[in-house]
Amino acid sequence: MDSVVEMVEALESTSRGFAGVVPELARALGACSTPGCRAVLGHPPTVPAAPPTLSREQWLLFTQLLHHDTAAPERGAVLAPDGSTVTLGPLLAGIEVGLRRALGWAVPTLEPPVDALYAVTITEALGTSFLLARDSGGHRPVLGPAGCWDDVNDPQNYTLLGPPSPIPDAVANAAMDGVLLGAQLAQAPVPLADLLRGYYGTGNGTEKGRPPSSYRRRDFGALVAPEKLEEEVAAMLRVLQVLPPTRELLEDVEPEEVVAIAHQAARDFTEVYVACPAIVPRCMWGARPYRGTPKPLTLPLGSVYIHHTFIPSAPCRTFTACARAMRAMQRFHQDTRGWDDIGYSFVVGSDGYLYQGRGWHWVGAHTKGYNTKGYGVSYVGDFSTTLPDRDAIALVRDNLLPCAVRTGRLHPNYTLRGHRQMGHTSCPGNSLFHEIETWHGFK
Known part of the structure; x- marks a missing residue:
């Protein structure tokens, strides 16, 4: 995460501290490539030339971290100082929604209406995960697993500890962080590097005590009730039913099944990532x-x-x-x-x-x-x-x-x-x- 903050700070320096440049760049590089995310935030901008403020190695790392791979959703993960792992895509998508709201963004018209902050961070992934599990007869994982880095002092490779779901722990952490930081930015925009540094505790060697990111489960639970999460997952599934890329996937899903999928998804996510504590694995x-x-x-x-x-x-x-x-x-x-x-x-x-x-x-x-x-x-x-x-x-x-x-x-x-x-x-x-x-x- 220290490396990410350094790159964000360098990118913001070219735009006089405007935080919106980084989330838009993230979308150009593929961070918001799912149908629901594009329906909310629009088609991605054209990929720009490598910014002069980043070295060749930094630009390559940034593009790799933002490339979305549906077969490996945990890619793009970075290690935070509190020992948790987050993927950048959902995090930056939530941040972009918050920044747009602070600027008086006109919310896109979708039917049924969805909360954009939840749609781009968690509800599309959550609804899709439980929908795919339903189609597999319950043999497909829906949440998790955790993972481990090869070296926590110099992290290079992140490996999952079991079969992947669309929401491994790194994606769940990032989704909760995206909601929390997006909601914060909607009220008080600040430079993104400052926001990330303060939230994750980067740049202080992690020896000054608990950073706010270590409270993500408590704070997400306080902000998002299970009933609200269920409502938003159901709404997102109904939107996906009419979007061309996902229409076929949901064509045989009846309204009562949408409700049942959303209920189970919200209940299980809340149980695993809010009600139960995070456990640091041995590795x-x-x-x-x-x-x-x-x-x-x-x-x-x-x-x-x-x-x-x-x-x-x-x-x-x-x-x-x-x-x-x-x-x-x-x-x-x-x-x-x-x-x-x-x-x-x-x-x-x-x-x-x-x-x-x-x-x-x-x-x-x-x-x-x-x-x-x-x-x-x-x-x-x-x-x-x-x-x-x-x-x-x-x-x-x-x-x-x-x-x-x-x-x-x-x-x-x-x-x-x-x-x-x-x-x-x-x-x-x-x-x-x-x-x-x-x-x-x-x-």
């Missing part, structure tokens, strides 16, 4: 391989055990610091304690993210005698006398645990306990233990 924090053969858990589990790491003793508030803490814990667990892997199922950073340890499906080494019965969830830090940040508390209490129940990984009548209740230890610290005494399921 993103630099995990070593598991030693030996992991043992599978039998789901749903009936218990959750809360820990604190004690060492590291300070909470981690950036992706860089949390990934470093994860690697240190794994080295200690494997090399000093002789375990097969990091012991915890999940680790909670104060950067807004959960970090995958053993994960949902494999027996951990967190609570002796009870590892097959529950998940071990550990907060990074020593919470003997202080509490984790409020956001970190809510991430587990209000997001992870309800999500685990809804997805069938945790029994609805689960029991929650502190590590000290299961063995001779002060873990998870007095302050955190008194906090979890107030949580649902504590016994």
Whole structure:
């Protein structure tokens, strides 16, 4: 993302700081090539000559990032300082809608009417994804997966962790960011480089704390209710029914099916990307391989055990610091304690993210005698006398645990306990233990 901001700043310098030049250039290069996006924003401009403010290498990178490939929607992805990955197409399309609205844009007449901001970012992709899944008999993925970079310090190649859907995580992140930043720009236009730098925290080494992008799920959920998302997906599908490129795809879809597809699409997207927390996969924090053969858990589990790491003793508030803490814990667990892997199922950073340890499906080494019965969830830090940040508390209490129940990984009548209740230890610290005494399921 730092590289993208540098290119955006260089492009804006040729237009006296006008932010609209970059989204229009993105459309010329193929970022808004789908039928619905073109119906809203119009046909793309002609591809210009390479701008003199960009080097040959920068121009080549920019054109590659903006080229849309329906077979690989995750292409055009960039790594943000908070450890999340976003594709530029939906992001810049949402930004263009926001800028146009700030200038008094006359919204294109479509029937039925659609909200342009949602149409160019999420609703066309979401409706199409669930429509294609319907036609495949449910054998086609509709959302996800996540992916990993070859090197988070010098990211070059991004690889998905499973079969792709039209909305892999990088597209979902970009769509939510496009909605949020588009809505912000509609109220107060600013140079795009400044907007991106402030939102993603670029240029500060990510060591100054959480950037706004790490709150995207919370902020998107606050802005876009599931009912609104469902309404806009249904409207977009009806528009696609009359557009020549997509008319045949939807010719046999009855009105009640449109409603059903939109309902499921909005419900599932909200569940996966708003109600459930983001989990940083092992390959993103630099995990070593598991030693030996992991043992599978039998789901749903009936218990959750809360820990604190004690060492590291300070909470981690950036992706860089949390990934470093994860690697240190794994080295200690494997090399000093002789375990097969990091012991915890999940680790909670104060950067807004959960970090995958053993994960949902494999027996951990967190609570002796009870590892097959529950998940071990550990907060990074020593919470003997202080509490984790409020956001970190809510991430587990209000997001992870309800999500685990809804997805069938945790029994609805689960029991929650502190590590000290299961063995001779002060873990998870007095302050955190008194906090979890107030949580649902504590016994």
